[in-house]
Amino acid sequence: MHEISVNFINLDTINIIYLFMIGFVGGLVSGFIGSGGAFVLTPGMMSLGVPGLVAVASNMCHKFPKALVGAIKRARYGQVDVKLGLIMGISAEAGMLYGAQIQENIKNSFGDAGSNLYISVSFVVILALVGSFVFLDAWKVYKSETIDEEEKPTRLACWVQSVNIPGTMVYFKSLRARVSVLFTIPLGFATGMLAATIAVGGFIGVPSMIYVLGAPSLMASATELVIAFVMGLGGSFKYALHGLVDIRLAMIILAGSLFGIQLGAMGTTYVKPFIIKVVMGLIMVIVLFSRVLMVPVYMSQLGLIPTIPEDMMNLLKNTSFVIMIVALATGAFIVLKSMWQGYRTATKGGM
Amino acid sequence: MSGYKRKPYGKMLLMGCISIILYTILLMRQDLINHYFGKGGLYAVLPIVTAFIFSYIHGTFTSCFWTVLGIEAAKKKEKKDA
Numbered sequence: 001m002h003e004i005s006v007n008f009i010n011l012d013t014i015n016i017i018y019l020f021m022i023g024f025v026g027g028l029v030s031g032f033i034g035s036g037g038a039f040v041l042t043p044g045m046m047s048l049g050v051p052g053l054v055a056v057a058s059n060m061c062h063k064f065p066k067a068l069v070g071a072i073k074r075a076r077y078g079q080v081d082v083k084l085g086l087i088m089g090i091s092a093e094a095g096m097l098y099g100a101q102i103q104e105n106i107k108n109s110f111g112d113a114g115s116n117l118y119i120s121v122s123f124v125v126i127l128a129l130v131g132s133f134v135f136l137d138a139w140k141v142y143k144s145e146t147i148d149e150e151e152k153p154t155r156l157a158c159w160v161q162s163v164n165i166p167g168t169m170v171y172f173k174s175l176r177a178r179v180s181v182l183f184t185i186p187l188g189f190a191t192g193m194l195a196a197t198i199a200v201g202g203f204i205g206v207p208s209m210i211y212v213l214g215a216p217s218l219m220a221s222a223t224e225l226v227i228a229f230v231m232g233l234g235g236s237f238k239y240a241l242h243g244l245v246d247i248r249l250a251m252i253i254l255a256g257s258l259f260g261i262q263l264g265a266m267g268t269t270y271v272k273p274f275i276i277k278v279v280m281g282l283i284m285v286i287v288l289f290s291r292v293l294m295v296p297v298y299m300s301q302l303g304l305i306p307t308i309p310e311d312m313m314n315l316l317k318n319t320s321f322v323i324m325i326v327a328l329a330t331g332a333f334i335v336l337k338s339m340w341q342g343y344r345t346a347t348k349g350g351m
Numbered sequence: 352m353s354g355y356k357r358k359p360y361g362k363m364l365l366m367g368c369i370s371i372i373l374y375t376i377l378l379m380r381q382d383l384i385n386h387y388f389g390k391g392g393l394y395a396v397l398p399i400v401t402a403f404i405f406s407y408i409h410g411t412f413t414s415c416f417w418t419v420l421g422i423e424a425a426k427k428k429e430k431k432d433a
Binding site for chain 2: 008011016061062064065066068069072073076077233236237240241242243244245246247248250251252254255258259262263265266269270342343346
């Protein structure tokens, strides 16, 4: 394969602490909802001067070992459906390769600004649709006072589980039903495409397992870790073939994220399942606002709207990045708070 | 969160020491590591193998770390269905 000369940045103590801390918070959220963190990690690395592709590759290379550790941890709590994770993970791998090809084509035709606009619009559309749906559903559960009841599959999931296509049916323990892989493969593919576009495939993967297939929130978020492992492993190898992985960055982030993912995974045993939806929906909605701010920047760069002054552009970019950090920090705060409340309830109840 | 089981102090210390050694090598030998890991091609196995090694060593350490601190998963009362 070709050898690409890439500039790996110099790491000082501040950079190392910064990467470790973002890794920790990202890991905490990932351990809890199965994904997240990557949308802050990649721009976070780029803010240190890491080239975009190296940031994406290094993020990917920290993601798969992190997901592996998280998946093993949550499997011990009986939350992982390995079969569903592997089937969706392999189709997600294909989706990721296809998504990367689309990105490449857009970049070749419209340049960096076109590619960035495509990413931001995908963020906004998907997060607006899925994020608000997940968040409203969590709110509905909270208001309906059914938070202690077992989650019931949606009407769509019941229909999916009732369809029988001979030769394609597989039993999934998380669904307690046989479902055709003709449903799981497109969902995995979409997860991979989203991962290639916005780096967080779980924003499609987890809601699709919950609402389309009928998996409980806890199992969906845990199974997403298996998907992330399969996708991350394949993606890392692809980038490593081109020499794009900065192993130092990946391992420093991993150092923090392994502390976080263990804590996040343990947190799931103390909370009510709807909290998973709350954290995921909230993060998605906050990130949505972050990306909305960037749309005019890229539209201006493409000449689709009048040019925005440099100062204003920088203000929008910085505000967008800060909002992303707020999204992650909010998620982490809810995880820790819910975990603490769950722990106190458990100890009071003699659990 | 803490149970009656003995806490894994020894395992935590062992894995913690190995983890520190691994990270020290990673940061002390940055130029050499960047040279080989950035080559691509067959050298692509290097970052993948490294990630697996770090995840096992550091993952075991972090797990023991939280256990030693007394932070563990909730123990459910109900038994699993037969």
